[in-house]
Amino acid sequence: MPEPILSIRKLTKRYGDKVIFHDLDLDVNEGDTIVIIGPSGTGKSTLLRCINLLTRSESGQIWFGGKEITAKGTNEDHVRQQIGMVFQNFLLFNHLSALENVKLGLIKVKHLSKAAAEAKAMEELERVGLADWAGHYPGQLSGGQQQRVAIARALAMDPQIMLFDEPTSALDPELIGEVLEVMRSLALEGMTMMVVTHEMGFAREVADRIVFMEKGSIVEEGSPNEMFNRPKFERTREFLWKITELYGKKDHGEE
Amino acid sequence: MKKFLQYFIVSILLLSLLAACGTKSDSVLDKIKTDGKIVVGTSADYAPYEYIDEAGNKTGFDIELMEEIGKRMGVAIEWQDMPFDSLVAAVANGKLDMSISCFNYDAERDLTVDFSDAYYSTEDAFVVSSAFTGEFNVPEDAAKYKLGVQSGTMQDDWITENLINTGLMSEANLSRYERVDQVALDLLAGRIEIMMADHLPVLEIAKKNPDLKVIYQGELSTGPINIVLPDGDTAIKKEIDKVIKTLQDEGFIDELAKKYFSE
Amino acid sequence: MAFFKLCFCGQKYGLLVLPVIRQELKGENLDFLTLLKYIAEGTAYTLGVTAIALPSGLLIGILLAFLYVYGGKGIARVMNVYSTIMRGVPPLVLLFLLYFVVSKGINLSGFWAGSISLGIVSSAYQMEIIRGALLSVGNDQLMAARAIGMSRKQAVLNIVLPQALRLAIPPWSNEAAIIIKDSSLVYALGVPEILRRAQLIGASTQQPLLAYMSAALIYFVLVTVTNRLLNMLEKKLTVPSNH
Numbered sequence: 001m002p003e004p005i006l007s008i009r010k011l012t013k014r015y016g017d018k019v020i021f022h023d024l025d026l027d028v029n030e031g032d033t034i035v036i037i038g039p040s041g042t043g044k045s046t047l048l049r050c051i052n053l054l055t056r057s058e059s060g061q062i063w064f065g066g067k068e069i070t071a072k073g074t075n076e077d078h079v080r081q082q083i084g085m086v087f088q089n090f091l092l093f094n095h096l097s098a099l100e101n102v103k104l105g106l107i108k109v110k111h112l113s114k115a116a117a118e119a120k121a122m123e124e125l126e127r128v129g130l131a132d133w134a135g136h137y138p139g140q141l142s143g144g145q146q147q148r149v150a151i152a153r154a155l156a157m158d159p160q161i162m163l164f165d166e167p168t169s170a171l172d173p174e175l176i177g178e179v180l181e182v183m184r185s186l187a188l189e190g191m192t193m194m195v196v197t198h199e200m201g202f203a204r205e206v207a208d209r210i211v212f213m214e215k216g217s218i219v220e221e222g223s224p225n226e227m228f229n230r231p232k233f234e235r236t237r238e239f240l241w242k243i244t245e246l247y248g249k250k251d252h253g254e255e
Numbered sequence: 256m257k258k259f260l261q262y263f264i265v266s267i268l269l270l271s272l273l274a275a276c277g278t279k280s281d282s283v284l285d286k287i288k289t290d291g292k293i294v295v296g297t298s299a300d301y302a303p304y305e306y307i308d309e310a311g312n313k314t315g316f317d318i319e320l321m322e323e324i325g326k327r328m329g330v331a332i333e334w335q336d337m338p339f340d341s342l343v344a345a346v347a348n349g350k351l352d353m354s355i356s357c358f359n360y361d362a363e364r365d366l367t368v369d370f371s372d373a374y375y376s377t378e379d380a381f382v383v384s385s386a387f388t389g390e391f392n393v394p395e396d397a398a399k400y401k402l403g404v405q406s407g408t409m410q411d412d413w414i415t416e417n418l419i420n421t422g423l424m425s426e427a428n429l430s431r432y433e434r435v436d437q438v439a440l441d442l443l444a445g446r447i448e449i450m451m452a453d454h455l456p457v458l459e460i461a462k463k464n465p466d467l468k469v470i471y472q473g474e475l476s477t478g479p480i481n482i483v484l485p486d487g488d489t490a491i492k493k494e495i496d497k498v499i500k501t502l503q504d505e506g507f508i509d510e511l512a513k514k515y516f517s518e
Numbered sequence: 519m520a521f522f523k524l525c526f527c528g529q530k531y532g533l534l535v536l537p538v539i540r541q542e543l544k545g546e547n548l549d550f551l552t553l554l555k556y557i558a559e560g561t562a563y564t565l566g567v568t569a570i571a572l573p574s575g576l577l578i579g580i581l582l583a584f585l586y587v588y589g590g591k592g593i594a595r596v597m598n599v600y601s602t603i604m605r606g607v608p609p610l611v612l613l614f615l616l617y618f619v620v621s622k623g624i625n626l627s628g629f630w631a632g633s634i635s636l637g638i639v640s641s642a643y644q645m646e647i648i649r650g651a652l653l654s655v656g657n658d659q660l661m662a663a664r665a666i667g668m669s670r671k672q673a674v675l676n677i678v679l680p681q682a683l684r685l686a687i688p689p690w691s692n693e694a695a696i697i698i699k700d701s702s703l704v705y706a707l708g709v710p711e712i713l714r715r716a717q718l719i720g721a722s723t724q725q726p727l728l729a730y731m732s733a734a735l736i737y738f739v740l741v742t743v744t745n746r747l748l749n750m751l752e753k754k755l756t757v758p759s760n761h
Contacts, residue, residue: 054661081667091662095681095757105666108676139759157666296708300721307718309549311556336718337628337708345708348618349625436721463724 003066005030005192006051006161011060013046020046021216024060028161033187034194035203037243038213044196045088047213048163051194052083065160081109084154088166090146092138098125098149099134102156110157124152128182144175148182155186162186164195200244204228212236282490283352292331295321296346296354298339300434302459303515304357316515317355320374321482323507324498338433340407343368346483353491354483357453359409359476368486372496373479374508379410380454381471382461384442387449391470398424403438403447406431410451413476436460439467453477455516554732556719561736563711567629567701571636572694578637579644586645587652588674597645604642610703612639617707628707636704640697647689651682684755691748695741702737712736 006028013020021043028034036044049055051062053069053076062070069079093101099121106117125131128148138146147167154162164183168176180202187193187206197203203210204224211221220227220236228244231237287293297305297317305315313334325332335351342354347367357377360370381397383389389400398418404411411431418424430447432438438450439460450457454472461467482499484492502508586597604612617631626634655678663673705714712733720729 052665054664077664077667077669080665085665087658087662087665089658091658093659093662093677093681095684104676105668108672109667137758139757139761153666299718302722306722307556309552309719309723311552311559311715311719335628335708336710336714338706341706341708344618350617350628434717434721436724436726440726460724 002030004028004063005065006194007061007063008051009061009063011047011050011057011062013043013050013055013057019216021213024218026211026218026221028192028194030192031190032192032208033206034209034211035207036194036196036211036213037198037200037203037239038219039239042213043216044213045165048085048165048194048196052080052085052163054080054085077109081157082160084157084159084162086147086150086154086162086164086167088169090138090143090150090170092146092150092153094138097135097137098130098141098152101138101149102153105153105157121152121156124156125149127155128152129178142175143171144178147171147179151179151182151186161192161194164193164197166196166198168197168199198243198246200240212239214239282488283485284488284491284494287328287330287352287491290330292333293325293328294333294335294350294352296335296337296342296351297321297356298342298434299334299336300436301339301357301453301456303455304453305355306459316375316511317357319511319515320502320508321355323502324495327498327501328494339405340433343407343483346485349485353485353495356483357456357480358483359478359480361409361412363412364483369484369488369492370481371484371492372499373481374499374503375512376474376479377477378454378472379413379475379477380452380457380469382439382442382450382452382457382467382469383448384445385466385468386445387468387470389448391449394471394473394475395423397449397451398428400448401430401446402428403430403432403441403450405435405438405452406433408452409476410453414451439464442467451476550728553719553723553725553728557712557715557729557732558736560710560712560715561740563629563704563709564698564701564740567633567636567704567709567711568694568698570630570633571640571701572697574634574637575640575644575693575697576690578641580648582641582645583648583652584674586649588670601642601645604639605646607639609636609639609700610706613703613707628704628709632701632704632707632709636697636700639700640693643693643696644690647686647693648682650689651686652678654685655681684752684757687748687752687755691745691752694744694748698740698744699737 004027006026008024008026011024012022024047026034036047038044046055050057051064053074057070060070061068064079065082067074092098093104096104099118102121102124103117106112106120107114110117112120122131122134125134128151130145130148130152133141133145133149138149141149151167167183168179171179176199180199183193183195183202184206195202195207207224209221210224210227212219212227214235220231220233222231227236228240231240297313299305299307299313299315299318301315303315304317305313308314313336318334322332335345337345339356342351342356342358343364344367345351346354358364358370359377360373364370381391381394383391387400390396395418397414402414402418402424404414414429419426419429430438430441432441435452435456438447438452439457441447442450443464443466454469457467457469461469482495484495582597582600585593587594589597613632613635616635617626617628659677659681660670660673663677664670668676701711702713704711705717708714716729716733720726723729
């Protein structure tokens, strides 16, 4: 069996006295779509930020692409070029158009020529269905459109893994569907993805594995079938039932 | 607050250090000969000695005299106008080669600058507005009324020595102003009751303000007027004194006085 | 005429000055235009002082603001002290210090001593303006830039700074107006700018009200034109938005 593309060993994160999570172990294989669920404040977002080194963990190791990226002397910028991240609040660059948002990383980080960068950027915008909106600015786009541009921006860097931090939590209900659709296609194309979300419909349909985190540790993980139908822990069943009530049964755009 | 004080003191000390690094040059006469000009300071708000006419040109007794001195020395005059009470410091610090601005000799000024020989003399005057109803027989009577004076002048010193330090009046009774026309304005406005100033300048002001009356004229604080020169610079003093004497002997200065001081 | 429209459109208060001037002129055979011309000639000096003080204040201010926001705790503390001192001292005091004290070694003319002092004082205020703007842009924008692999330097220069400069325009416009008016302080060092000229001609013609009103009018025009131009710049740079 091939090596996991991402390995987390005994990862611990603290803010002052407060322990966010401790001794986390997790493996992600290439092509996997991992959905992380759990109550708010259990460190799910923090975990993602530790993976792309936006935050430093206190102890433990993260192995990515065969290298230990938590080791001293790692070029963080270089690591982040290979890990794409999509934020809850989109965080598009407000002073740039959609096209420029996607182009910028290609020009400044990957050092492509302006022409090459523009071509690639348009490709990615097409991929998320927003080629016609290339000249629009974030302030002129809906939330769903902004998030799709954010996804295009991350994809343009050709990352090996995409991290989604509650990508639809800040969206109006009608706009959630278009974003989930993009994410669905990505997963089907074989992109390695880690998604923190409450969207149970997506989790059930698209995830290879669901990871349930609570109180700073992983309670249980397994395939959607295992987690929804034969969970090992009562707590897992309880949580899934509650959240399915809210998000899963009332599927958006479906009857 | 303590930290602020520390930093402030340090910065002041640093600035003083920079200042101390200045080099003392030799006679300013050499510089004048090399540059072909004298940098002269004046405060052109003092008719009839130095003021600007309606076209905006500098003119007046001191101005014309200095221009003539320059001519006799074969150099041009570069005028630097600034508030009166900055002039002495500017000469002392080498920002000006000299200054002519109706200056009288003063021991305190002598500490940091030198004086040429006298080229003319002035008198003091006490001035009131037509609303004044008080008594005024001797100069010391001024202490009884609200007094105004231009700061940094001989009159300012005279009032301090003879009226304030002797206890005839408190310091709070005296208002100091940057320019003599400001003193006159406050006199007309009634904020002060008497002003003390050089005689001729107040006559000029009174020409346009019939409400002003000179009630006393005489030599109290003033007397001979001189050009202010850099401290210890004997060469330039010799040169300037020579030209002044020449102009006096020729009657040039008397002619100039007739032109500007005829009442 | 279009020039006047530029100045006074929406700011009719400026016109209040004109009746006062007319009143003063009644009964005087004074050539008002000559007086105004003499004072207006000081505009070159006023603009000169401003043209040195404002941009140098901006350059230093941006540099210091960067150090303050991104330089770490120790440097931030030093910047704070600098800001406190420069904003706590009246500009005139600094002017005199520079002219009489510092320039004993290096001979500075009144114009340069004044312009540099004003630039130094302004840099402290401008640092605070830029710093506020940098913080307003927020750390999230920085984070998003780093997430696509940009270095901290690239992120600050390409993402934070362009947005911050846009935010800084309104308070900066205010600072520009302040410097134009504060430039009058150099009168004390003998620079023949607008205020000093008003003083001189006011004294010689015994028409202080007229002289100072004229000076006020000129300053008013300078400040208004500057603010309008900066307003236009702000509009031009505004990012299109539906919100």
